[in-house]
Every structure is written in structure tokens, then in C-alpha cells.
Amino acid sequence: MTTIIRKTISVRSVLGRGAAAILASLAFVSHAFAVDIRTVTSDKGITALLVEDYTVPLVALAYSFKGGSTQDAQGKEGTSELLTNTLDEGAGEIESQAFQERLKDNGMSYSFNSGYDDFSGSIKALAAEKDEAFELLRLMLNEPRFDDEPVERMKASRLNGLKRAETNPQAISAKAFRENVFAGHPYSRPADGTLETMATITGGDLEDYRKRVFARDNLVIGVVGAISEDELKAALDLVFGDLPEKSQLKDVPELEIATGGNIHVDFATPQTNIRFAMPGIKRDDEDFFTAYLVNYVLGGGSFSSRLFEEVRDKRGLAYGVYSYLGTYDAGGIFGAGSATRADRAQTTVDIIQAEIKRMAEEGPTAEELEKARKYIAGSYAIANLDTSSKIASVLVAIQESDLGIDYIDRRKEYLEAVTLDDAKRVAKELFSQPITVITVGQKPNAG
């Protein structure tokens, strides 16, 4: 494929817009995103959100099935993850290698992703080649072969990864986190599987999972790019129209998080991994945005947060320090972390804990809250709306969390409604809970 590329070295006609015009366009474009989102429903009743845009000759499609690793059968942990590696290993009449070649010749990029609560995917195709891309996606979602050879090959690669994870400080810490903080809940099961469970997964297990999870009542879709409404309707029917109407999902109980106490995993490595956990907040909680702002002030901001300031900038204790709110279907968690040399690990733990305590007691200042509000309001477009793939993912996220088609516009109102009193109250509620501290590394005095 050859594309004609033009380049101007000379100055173009003097039609440059002033800053005011740029601002006007900003307002216009942000607004335009919301206005331009359309709901498209196909003949077979598949619904997608569409942003039609012909600026670049590409089509991006993202989709998500509610499901995820919580739907792995007992003793078959890792099934959903393994599925992400095997859907593209042959489908219909086409065996693994031939199928891979056909994918590569089409040139589409595609991904599959498994989380706790969903199995999602995306494609990005050249507009001129989209029919073939949709056909390939149809094959992968509807008729994957799961032949023994590729399934065993992918398992071997996964098993290698699982072995490597045994000595990766971050993975060790993530395991301790999951097993302790999520104890007793399906989220505590190893989403990646274990050496034992991965070894037992068969093509039949993958197909069983696919049949239970890939359905139409638990599916959301977002599409962006050079595709008309009619073309999309046909594509929706082709790719998703023959999936079963109803999924068969196991119920996932509400998450009850038990935190408090210290967990240390002794492991000879030069840098100690540090992690904190506390109960968090759900996405549909009315205080979600308040908590989000408070967390930004504490450790959510990149070059500007209390943790960045205290741990990295002032003291040079670590390269990375962060905090976050994890929101899942069954519950929410607050997490924070860093990594530093063994002899400085305790100091780092103490400083982070002191900052969490200070946030509980004092909350953010009015100035911090304003800064956070501005950042969170502005970052959405800058981080999420600049490529068609990212916009497609946003369209999926909006539907998954049931935020409403006007969410992009309304988000700012939600942020503006948060008061300093709200922030102090939520900070107190959130950060006064018992905290779990997990460290993976050498004991400070072990030399």
C-alpha cells in the first residue's frame, strides 16, 4: 500500500487562528465528541456506540463481554487468560499457521484482554480492508478451533511465564496482595493460573468458557472511524449476530475486604517492593469522584502528588511511588506502592503511612482540591480521546459502567459538584480503615 504524502516547507496562506479561536475549537470539539456518539442497532438487535470519522482511513472496534477470570472453572484457573492466546490460533476450516498468515496479510491489529470481570478485545483495521478484518474477527469469536497443537504451544509459553513470575518481586507481591486482601473471594484466585491448573486446561475447557461467556446479553461495543451506520450494522450482525442470546455467568459475591497487618515475603533481590491495601470504593458509589480527587492529591498525580513530593522529590527514596483506586464489579480497593533498597524500605513505608494518616485527618486543602479537579477534568480528553482506538475503548467503558451516552459532557459537572467538605469526609472514611502492608525483599539487616 502506498500513500501519497505531502509536505510543505513554505509558509502556508495566512489563515492562522488566534488563541481565542483555538479555545473555541476546543469547546466545540469536546462537545462534538458527545454529540457525535450515535447508538446503532443492527437487524439482529446488536447495539454499538459509533463515532463516524473519516479523517484517517481506519476503523477501530472495541468490545467487552462481562465475564473474565471469575468465570474460570474451579481447578482451571487461567482459562480466560489462555483464551486471549488461543482465539487467533485457527478458526473455521483454517488451521493455526494459515490463520496467522491470513491475519498478518490483512494487517489488522487486534488484542484480547481478560480482567476479573470481563473478557474484552479490540481491532483496528484499514478502512479498505475492513470486510476481511470483520470476517477474521467473526471467525475468532465464533469458530475458534482450539486444536491441540497450538493450545499446548500456548500453554507451554504461559507455563514459562508462570515460572518466571515466581522470582519477579512485583509478581510475588501481587500474589500476596490477592491472596490476603481478597481472601475468600473469587478475585483471590490466580487469574493467570498456576503451574498446576494451567497444565490441565484443554481445548474443551476453552470452548466451554467461550460458550458460557461470549453471548449477546453481556456484550457492549464501541466503534470509531471510517464506517457508515449501515456498514456497521452489517458488521455487527456478521461478527456478533450468531452468538448465543444469553450468557451463563456464575454470580460473583460482593467483595468483603479484610485489611490490617504486615506481610513480608523474604526474597533476595536488590530492591524491596512495597504495597499497601485498604478497602476502596465502587464505581457506582455517589462518592466515587470525591474519592478519585482525594486519591489524586495523595498519590494519583504523576509529577505532583503528596507521595511524589515526600518519597521521591524530597528524599530520593524511590523512582516510582503511586496510589490508586481499583474499581471492580464486586467492590473497590485502595492501593499504593513503591520500591526501594532494603535499608530504606521501612522509612519509605513509614512515610507513605504517615501521608495516608495525614490525609485521613486533614483531607486535602482547598488549593489541592482545585488543582485535582482541574487535572481530572482536563486529563480525560488528553489521555483518552486522541486516537480512534482509545475513543472506542471509552465507548465500551461508558457502557460497561452504565454511565450514559452523555457521560463525556456530564463528567465535568460531577467533578464540579464535589465540595471541600465532601473531600474531607471521604478522605476520613476511606483512609481511617485498617491498612495492609506487603513487602517483598531482603530483611533490612540481612546485609
Next chain:
Amino acid sequence: MMTRSAKPTRFFAACLLLGTAFSTLSLSSAIATTKEASQASAPVKIGPEVTSFTLDNGMQVVIIPDRRAPVVTHMVWYKAGAADEPPGKSGIAHYLEHLMFKGTKTVPGGVFSSKVAEIGGQENAFTSQDYTGYFQRVTPDVLPEMMRLEADRMANLVLDQEKILAEREVVIEERNQRTENNPGSLLREAMAATLYKNHPYGIPVIGWEHEINGLTKDDAIAFYDQFYTPNNAILVVAGDVEADEVRKLAEETYGKVERRAEPGVRQRPTEPEPRAARRVDLADHRVRTPSFQRLYLTPSYNTDEPGEAEALEVLSEIIGSSTGRIYRSLVIDQKVATSAGAWYQGGALDHTEFGFYASPAQDKTLADVEAATDAEIEKLLKDGVTAEEVTRASSRIVRSAVFSQDSQSSLGRIYGGSLTLGSTIEDIEQWPQRIGAVTPEAVNAAARKYLQLRRSVTGTLVPGPTPDAQKEG
């Protein structure tokens, strides 16, 4: 943040961030987003209308419009990287990159970052062997301020002794996180140090720990004064902007910065013709699965005889990709490996590498995968590649290039990276045609010329004793 990895990821020559490029900010702080598992990510079809010109003080400006969203990516690239460091001062290019966030004569530390955060923008910086870059992704209304602040720190950096000592500790922790905590990284570091006997690419971008510990404020300022000058920098603005407007702003901001130095031609010590195959074996208690790697010294897009880099790029697709010869032979047919592939990283000012990697399957050994890799290479050198393989590979590479249009950041990186590595805008634009013109003869000639054991380092990573046992031994 980019890392050089022995993965079958393809990089467009030009976008390539040679060597490990380090960023000021840890990405571990970013909470997981979706995996972008694009299978082919070679960008090339370039934005609609690229404008380029040079300011009176010698600073090059490239403007790439993308009006789809109210976002603009503003980047400044300096033609100075780790390979330009004075001997004994390894890590100073990267350390300076961190220190560039500490404030200037008129703008206290943290103010620039606050301005970015205030509107929800993103920022970071990165260092490679060949360049150092700084960027912000912001809304167009604050672009003038970003340009003013970035121009200011090109000439007016102020370093406070206490702050710079704390930041040196940050860099040590960054090294711990990236390298010391990861035996695979330690092997890569050791292999590069062995492949390059004379050229500074053998020294890690982040620096050797013992040298980082000795870096001072004077070292940082000396590097800054030598290289941070408008005539050694490239401004890239990609996004929702009008070229004329950016030109005016560039003249008002960067245009006012005086030339501070004349860095001249970048001439690093070069490699002698390699004579001896070398081996590096690293044993570490943290290794659970052994792995094999091979690096061959090759030319880059900037140092090759015309067409060689393109031929090596096509070769890497033919033998190295997920449907390539190596994977098919070692993983699918012979089942000696669980993973295997090859890659070529064409973007470098000087030499670069063609690499192979493999992990043995259960019951197979490193010797098995090495022998199988050698057999494939031997077959390649003896029988060559077919015309069909070449056509298919070139078309895949070129086709995937269109995807770069979807991301202004990718476009910015392609232009900034390529131009600092000696390409011209014409080179970037004609890259798809050059890939399309690669012949089987060119691929075979490049393979036979460069895939010779005497040009290589073979590395293995194997399980080792625990540190305590080592002490006793």
C-alpha cells in the same frame, strides 16, 4: 518510556528509539490500561501535511497537524544521548534529564509540571544512547506557555546541591528497578558491553552504578552547556495546531534562545572489524527458565550501504516474526523452544544489532535451541529467501505503517527520533517505497554479510546459586 527488548516487536526504522531510553517518571505509577497487543506496529504514512523549517538560531522545527481532537504533543529533542558522555561519567545524560525538572532562574522547580497538571496534561522525558527528549501532551490553549517554559529550561537551568543529591538516589532506584532487579536486563547489559569493544553503546544508558554514584552538579552542567543549545535541538509539534501559529510562537520563544554552544559533528569511537565470536553466560538465583540470545553487529539506517537496513528490516520479518521461520521451526515444528524469534533495530546513529532469542522447551536444553537457531541461520545463508517471502514481508511492513496516522504521539516520535538519528524528512516519507523495493538478492546479501559468528555475542541466562551460597563458595 521505551525499553529495548528482545521481543519480536517491529519498530519502524525511524521511530526507533535505540538503546534503552529511560524516562523521568516511572510508569509503574500508571494504573493498568488495556493491553495494546497490536501485532504489527510499524508506523509510517505520515500526517497530512508536515511543515518544517529552521529558526535563525539553528533550531529545526517540524509541525504535524492532526485536528481530530483538541490535543497537541509538544516535544523537544536534543541530539545528545548517553553515547555522547565523557568517559567515566556514564549516566550523566540521563541524570541531567531528571535534573531538567528542578527549575530555572525564573521558574522554580515544580512550576512547569504544575502548569501541565493544571489542565490535565501529561509530560515526561526520555534518554537513549543517541538523543534526549522532553514532551508534554496538552490542550492547544496552553501550547504557548509550554513552549515558553521549555525554551526557558534550554538555557536557564539552576541546580541546587541538596536537590540533585536526592535525585541521584532516585536514579539509583531507577537502575535497581530496571536492571538490578531483573536478571534478563543484567544479561542484556553484559551482552552489549561485550558486543561493543570500542563504541560507547557498550555502556548502559542509565550508567554503571559505581559511576552514577560519583556524578556531580558540575558534570551535569558541563553536559548541559555542551549540548543543550537551540542549534542542537529539534522542536516537534503534532496535533491540533495551525502551522503558521506555531511558527510565530516558535520564533517568539525558542527563537529568542541564543546559541550556547557548537556541539559539531557527533563522532564517537567506532568499532573495529569484529574477529572473534564471544559468549556471555549469566547465572542468577532468580532465573527459573533458561534463555538464549544472540546479537550480531550490523549497520543502522544511518550507517548502512544504501538499502542494507531496509533489507535487514525485511529479513527480520521473514525469519523473526510470529509467523517467521525461526518461530515456525523451533517452536512449532521441532518443539525445541517455547518462544523464539528475531529482531532488527535499525534506528541508531552508529552501529546497531540484529538479534535472536529462544527459550528451551521442557526437556530441551540451551544447547538444543542454540543449535536449532544456528541451523536456521545456516539454511538462510545457504539457500537464501524466496521472492514470495520478500514480497509478503515488505507488504506487511508497509501496510501496517498506515496505523501511525492514528496517533499524534507516534508521529511525533517518528519525526523526532528519525531526525535526531540523521534522517531527513524525505527519508521518512520515502521509507515505505524503499521497503517495497527490497529484493531477495538484497536480503540474502545483507544476511550473508552480517550474520557471521565473528560479528556476534551469544548470551545465556541460567539458574544460579543463591547469593548466600555464592558468598560461602
